[in-house]
Amino acid sequence: MPFIVRWPAVIKAGSQSDQTICLTDFMATCADIVGAELPATAGEDSVSFLPAFSDEPIVSTRQGIVHHSISGHFAYRQGKWKLLLAAGSGGWTSPTEKQVSAVAPKGQLYDMEADPGERTNLYQSHPEVVQQLMAQLESDIARGRSTEGAYQANDVNNIQLWKGRITR
Template sequence: WTGTINPGISDKLVCTIDFAASFAEMTGVQLPPEACLDSFDVLGALLGSANAAGRGHLVQQDNGRGGNYGLRAGNWKLQRHDSRRRRNARLRLKGRKVARYTLYQLNVDPGETTDVLAKHPDVAQQMIRQLEKLITAGRSRISP
């Protein structure tokens, strides 16, 4: 978007679902409280504004069929494998059995090859609590 967004790379966490809240902010439209339950206003991050933040976390889900979830927050990603199986075509892990929870430190291991849950149980427990709260709420945006 010439003159509005400078080309480049950002390390801010955003998701396409955030377009709804961000475009509403950009156009001055007030979204109803129950609309776009997983959308955050990340307009500043999209526009490359100084000190802009992306979203604080991102929940991933396998369409509900296997009960598997991922929670990304900062440099961490927690995976909950209710099916107790993992799939990663690149690493040829189709159907490989795994623990219920795995934790990855993405700034060190962006390919998610090494589970560091045993090394960082405090991070894992905090993220497990956060993920369970989000699942129970049925939405990513929870009022405090």
């Protein structure tokens, strides 16, 4: 999703970055902008993207980005890979979980460099990538955070990775 910012004193007009960020990162970025230090128990998944404003690399200890859709479906983004733990869109757009064919894979995997439009589902053809991303997602959830730091308790006790999972 595009993110547009205007800050003439800091950001060069017409500049752009292809570094991956998410909404969670606003917390660390805003703290970084005002020089505030976040407590270890706040913004456990947040990484400041302030360096990207100056065409510098974002420094992160995070292996990937945990996403959670409006309908409660998890997704995980790591490098060029995006894993969705839903057969459908995970949201309001079609196909929803109920609209997906019974023979469709139970999840989705996309190479975002080669296929930013998410047209070719590689879930079944790259099981090793699915397994690697699932292991990292499960580790992040178990630790209560995706960045380095002390383990944190999750907001809920029983996190269900496959919400409304269709058995195939």
